[in-house]
Amino acid sequence: MEFGLHCRSNSSSCTLTIKFDYPALYRAASQLSAGSQSEFLWLIRAEYMLLLVAAILSLDLSQTPLYFAGYAFVFLISLGVLITRSLKKPEQDWYKGRALAESIKTSCWRYCMRAEPFGDADKVAVRRAEFPKLFARDP
Secondary structure, eight states: OEEEEEEOTTSSOEEEEEEOOOOHHHHHHHHHHHHHHHHHHHHHHHHHHHHHHHHHHTTOOOOOHHHHHHHHHHHHHHHHHHHHHHHHOHHHHHHHHHHHHHHHHHHHHHHHTTOTTTOOGGGHHHHHHHHHHHTOOOO
């Protein structure tokens, strides 16, 4: 954890900043969320762009077989992107990763502030001993 005090030279106000080093699970969940968001948005953009091209090609600007083959190709690629997005469902990984990262961030904040369920300093050893039981499965 890092602390910093930033004061403006032309003002009497100062800002205290606190930087936490979050656990590796937080960083992994955040990276999963960011990667899945990027993948989802890329697939949406590609799908919409291909559908726009297909809509323009549907104006029958030419009557050559090559024109219709290109139109069919754009439509099939668009269909492939749609199927990829439907099967991979990157938005689900995006949402779940973000939810996990935010839960971990909340738990870290509660731990630093000694809020429930972490309690007072004399109870930290007890809480630490109880921690593995949170992940144990009931028979």
